[in-house]
Amino acid sequence: MAKRKGLSLEEKRSRMMEIFFESKDVFQLKDIEKIAPKTKGIAPMTVKDVLQSLVDDNMVDCEKVGTSNYFWAFPSKALHARKRKLEELQKQSTQAKQRKESLQKAVEKTKEGRQDTKERASLLKELEALRKDKTHLLAELDKYKECDPEVVEEIRKSNVVAKAAVSRWTDNVFSIKSWTKKKFAFDDSRIDKAFGIPEDFDYMD
Structure with a gap:
């Protein structure tokens, strides 16, 4: 267990x-x-x-x-605090996205002629920093979205669909293994090795 x-x-x-x-x-x-x-x-x-x-x-x-x-x-204060935080993060995320798009256009322009200039290197460095900031902000947004009942319900529905899909593919894998064993008289270990199937491969609980 x-x-x-x-x-x-x-x-x-x-x-x-x-x-x-x-x-x-x-x-x-x-x-x-x-x-x-x-x-x-x-x-x-x-x-x-x-x-x-x-x-x-x-x-x-x-x-x-x-x-x-x-x-x-008290719940009322927490709700207002989360809303303010979400609004702040969404604003920062939008600003970062706009800045990223602007930098991407600038970077594309500097690529003309393939010259490696100091300006291009500086812009690429700033672009990478903004990408990291965006990733961080999106992670912060996701953290606060966990408190949203609609998001939680959507995640639950997605999990049900995903689990069903995994089960279908697991069925397919076992069907292929069964067909291969009958067709070529291979044992499980040989089939697993040939197709890269883990030894503990099984249905999800």
Whole structure:
């Protein structure tokens, strides 16, 4: 049986936010350290760091009263924060796309005659940097889209279609193997080696 993987940081952050949204209450750190492992499966040793990362990102509010720190977060604030972040990232992504297109045109122009100029090298360097920025921004957008119910539902539907497609191709592979065994009297290992089929090839669970 495969060992179950631990929760990723984003999964821990999402589950911890559920504690605040579901209760709509104010907590001390000691309260979160008791609740998170028991109800959300977050490892006790990571609770403090996960909570601090949410505070740093302004997703959870923190206020010191006397000698104690109190933490809270309400769905309305989180929704507005996500919308602002999405708008900001979309704006940056659009600007990066426009700049990339402009640079691509400039690069194409400098290719005329195939001369390697300093200007061309500089533009290529800037273009590569913008490509990296775009990739980073798209990754950020994808991270926030995980909170969108429509996106989640679309992913679920896509997974069903993808799994069905994988099953069809698995059927095809097994059919080819069966035909080859009957036609040429090859054993499984020889067929797998000839077609590059992994030894553990099987249907998805």
